[in-house]
Every structure is written in structure tokens, then in C-alpha cells.
Ligand SMILES: Nc1ncnc2c1ncn2[C@@H]1O[C@H](COP(=O)(O)OP(=O)(O)OP(=O)(O)O)[C@@H](O)[C@H]1O
């Protein structure tokens with residue numbers, strides 16, 4: 001068989017399927033389509049970019065003039081020239097202080113359980129599917145959940161603790177999924193090496209798995225936090241008031257956050273013209289915070305790049 | 309714990325060495341293992357002796373890794389494994405309900421096919437075992453690290469870079485580091501699954517030399533695909549085929565006058 005194929009006589013008598021003349025005739029059209037497709041994809045990319053650039057231009061040209069130290073440090077006021085966003089900034093920081101630790105403990109705990117302890121089976125895939133689905137539940141639904149449980153049942157009212165816990169639930173799936181992926185990426189031979197020396201499961205998790213996956217986990221936590229501080233719907237649902245002058249000083253205080261402030265100023269801009277610019281200025285602040293957080297996430301990811 | 313007992317045991321060991329019957333470290337009795345429906349180990353019966361190197365040979369997929377991983381119950385990390393029969397380690401059945409697997413693995417070190425150091429410093433790699441078993445004293449840890457690295461014949465190569473990441477070492481050095489990491493918990497038995505298959509001939513020779521030295525103080529069970537290696541370093545050889553032990557005897561006998569035709573075919577390279 002082999003020898004026959006190598007024989008050149010045999011080759012020339014074989015039936016030819018490729019007709020070079022035909023192939024070349026079609027070549028021009030194929031190359032043309034190839035180019036057209038490339039520009040189509042480029043155009044789709046540009047579409048998003050142009051819209052984003054336009055949006056940015058609008059916001060910055062509108063809001064940059066309002067940005068000042070006073071605007072950042074003043075309390076809320078109905079008088080545009082005296083109004084500031086210190087209340088909303090403080091509220092956002094408070095929110096992060098609740099959402100961060102709560103999602104870290106619950107999210108990492110869940111991820112460790114699912115990846116390291118739970119037997120892979122029906123129960124496991126049931127939980128897994130639900131977590132993935134939870135990530136797709138509209139945020140307003142979480143708001144209603146928060147309203148029912150934290151605001152009413154626990155009687156927290158529209159306070160920082162109620163808002164923080166609601167937001168924590170909302171972004172929990174992000175942390176769980178990111179942590180799971182990070183934990184799964186730890187090669188099993190490292191675990192085996194640890195078990196092989198008589199380490200318990202917990203010692204192995206603590207000393208080997210978590211140090212090797214912490215970068216991915218932290219990245220997930222930061223991304224979850226930046227989602228949380230940009231959300232409005234759940235807070236509207238739990239009934240954050242429109243106008244809060246005092247700066248919150250404990251977790252049971254009423255509060256507002258940057259996106260809420262943006263929301264109320266935007267709807268009131270029909271009454272007071274300056275409110276639109278103030279909303280734009282607040283958006284700039286919020287974007288700056290988000291940009292900062294995402295940068296930190298990227299730095300962490302690069303710094304702790306996998307060494308195995 | 310072992311330094312004390314060792315000094316009293318040494319003369320006894322010397323005496324038993326000259327005897328034909330050394331004490332049995334591992335005794336496998338009617339062991340069967342299934343991965344799901346796959347009957348991977350079939351009715352294995354094998355005694356393994358103190359201060360000997362036992363080589364396990366056989367074609368790919370015959371169950372060598374499975375068997376060696378069963379000896380420290382690492383195989384149970386795989387989902388859906390079922391086991392019947394007994395493995396006695398120092399006269400205790402390791403499958404007993406109240407046998408503590410962590411205790412077993414503290415006495416039985418394992419070296420894997422692919423070097424698998426932790427992404428930590430060389431020092432922390434070696435100190436890992438002692439630390440998880442509760443040794444915190446810096447001075448003691450230092451002594452253990454040096455002793456283990458010397459024991460694995462790698463001390464001179466790494467003594468100036470103990471704080472560097474272990475991933476900066478060559479493959480052969482990493483494997484000897486992994487052996488040193490095992491030695492740090494002063495085990496009784498060393499299990500090695502093709503420890504030289506990822507190494508070049510020179511590193512392989514070094515590890516082989518090391519194994520010959522280690523056998524003075526440890527009992528070693530080694531899986532290998534390399535017939536010459538088995539012949540060079542082992543005292544006993546077990547030939548596995550399709551999950552069964554076809555033949556188990558002194559290495560000299562296996563490689564000169566095997567009693568089973570299949571063993572002869574395998575070691576002369578006629579199949580596998
Ligand atoms: N984790 C696992 N899950 C399911 N089946 C497995 C698993 N590991 C091994 N097996 C099966 O068990 C049998 C024995 O495999 P094992 O790895 O013990 O062979 P081996 O003798 O070590 O082979 P090699 O020389 O290639 O390393 C094979 O049929 C293999 O497919």
C-alpha cells in the first residue's frame with residue numbers, strides 16, 4: 001500500500017479533484033469577501049467606540065466646569081452653587097465597607113466549598129446552575145428581596161446595612177464564579193503534593209490553594225465592588241430617600257450613593273437647569289472611582305501572575 | 309521522633325539485613341480497585357520489605373500508578389473509586405474506618421512523575437511538611453531543611469539560594485527538591501511514580517544514586533518504565549499486566565530467569 005502511493009506513475013493516473021484554473025478564477029472574489037468582512041468587523045468595533053466617545057464628550061463638557069473642591073466636600077443643598085456630593089461619596093464608601101467583607105466571606109466560602117469539598121454530583125450541579133442563574137437575575141428583583149427581608153422583616157429601614165446587604169447579594173455570584181475559576185486554576189498536583197505529606201484538607205486550602213488563587217479572587221471582589229457602587233435599581237427599590245443632607249456616620253443611618261444622586265439630579269433637571277451639569281460632574285467622579293478600581297484589579301492580576 | 313528510635317534500631321537492622329526474611333512494611337491482600345466500572349486492580353497480593361527497593365514494572369495502563377497511589381490512599385481523591393481487600397501497613401489495615409489517612413501519609417512520602425514543587429521558596433518547600441505537623445522553631449526548621457537537602461544530594465547546588473523560588477530550578481533539581489521535601493517529614497516509606505521520566509540521563513543517574521543511598525534508611529517502592537533502571541536499583545520487582553501481578557520476585561531472578569512467559573516477553577521488549 002505504502003509503496004504504491006510513493007510510486008510516481010501511480011500518482012499521475014489518480015483522479016484530480018483540484019482544478020487550478022477554476023480555483024484561480026474564484027480567488028479574486030474570495031479575497032474581496034475576506035477584505036469586506038474585515039472592515040465590517042472593524043466598523044462594529046468602531047460603532048461602540050464612537051458612541052462611547054460621544055457620551056464621554058457630553059459628560060465632560062457638561063460636568064467638568066462644576067467639578068471643584070467645594071463640590072466634592074459640600075453637603076447636599078437645593079441651591080446649586082452651595083450643593084456638594086460629600087454625602088453621596090461617604091454613602092458609597094460605607095456601601096463598599098459592607099459589600100466587600102460580606103461578599104468576600106460568603107463568596108470565597110461558597111467557592112471553596114463547591115470546588116474543594118462538595119462531591120461532584122446532582123446536588124453540586126444544582127447549586128452551580130443556580131449561582132450562574134442568579135448572576136442573570138435583574139437587579140430590581142434583588143432590590144425587592146432586600147426591601148422584604150432587610151428593610152421590613154429585619155426592620156433596618158432604608159439604611160446602609162440594608163442597602164449593603166442587598167448589594168452584597170446582588171454581586172455575590174460574581175465573586176463566587178470568579179473565585180471558583182481561580183481555585184480551579186490551581187493545578188491538582190500542588191494539592192496532591194500537600195496531601196501526600198499528611199496535610200489536612202484545610203491546611204492544603206489555607207497554605208496552597210488560597211495563596212495560589214488569591215489574585216483571581218481579589219480581582220473578582222474588586223469587579224463585584226465596582227458593579228455594586230454603580231447600581232441604582234436595588235436602592236430605589238428599598239426606598240432610599242431623594243434628599244439626604246446629613247452625612248451618614250453609622251451603618252443604621254439613612255444614606256445615598258453617587259448613582260442615586262445622579263439619578264435624582266437628572267430627573268429634577270427639568271426644574272433646575274444646573275442639576276444636569278451637577279449630575280454630569282457626579283458621573284465624572286463615579287467614573288474616576290470605577291476606573292481606579294479596575295486599574296487596581298489589573299495591577300493585582302499582573303503582579304500575582306501565575307508562577308506555575 | 310525518629311532520630312532517637314533510629315539509633316537504637318540500627319544494629320538490629322544490620323542483623324536482619326543478612327537474613328533472607330526482612331520485616332514486612334506493606335502487605336497487600338486480595339486488593340481490587342475499580343474506577344467506576346473499570347476494574348483497574350485485580351486481586352493483588354504483594355508483600356514489601358523493609359530497606360528494600362521494590363520496582364513495579366509493566367506496560368502503560370496496567371495499573372502501576374493506581375497501585376502506588378492506593379498505598380497512601382491518594383487514589384481516593386479520584387471520584388467514583390471503589391476498593392476491596394486489605395493493605396496492611398506495619399500490620400494495620402489502612403482501609404480501616406478509624407485509620408487516619410493523614411497519619412499514613414506522614415509516614416509514607418510520595419514523589420510524583422512530574423516534579424511538583426510549590427510556588428514558594430526552596431526553604432519553604434522543604435519546611436512545608438514539618439510546619440504542617442506543628443514545628444515552628446526557626447532553628448529546628450533550618451536544621452531540617454539542610455538535613456533534607458543534603459539527604460537528597462542537592463544541598464550544594466541550592467545552599468546559597470534557599471530564599472529563591474523553587475521554579476527557578478532545573479527539572480532534575482526540582483525532582484530532587486521534591487524528594488528532599490518528602491525526607492523532611494522523616495518518612496518510613498518512599499513511594500515514587502516514575503520519578504525520572506521527566507529527567508535527562510544525567511539527572512536520572514543522580515536520582516538513581518540517591519535512591520540507592522536512601523534505601524539504607526527507607527523502604528522504597530518505585531514505578532518505572534525503564535527496565536535497566538529497575539535492574540540497576542531494585543531488590544524486588546513486580547510485573548503488572550492488565551491490573552494483575554503476573555510475577556513478583558527478586559530482581560535478579562525476574563531479569564534472568566522469569567517463570568512466566570509474559571514477563572519474559574515484556575522485559576525483552578517483545579510487547580508493551
Ligand atoms: N483518574 C482516573 N479515572 C478513571 N480511570 C483511571 C484514572 N486513572 C487511571 N485510570 C484507569 O486505570 C487503568 C490503570 O491506569 P494507571 O494510571 O494506573 O496505569 P499505569 O500503569 O500507571 O500507566 P502508565 O505507565 O501509562 O503511567 C487505566 O485503564 C486507566 O485508564
Ligand SMILES: [Mg+2]
Nearest residue numbers: 372373374501
Ligand atoms: Mg502511571
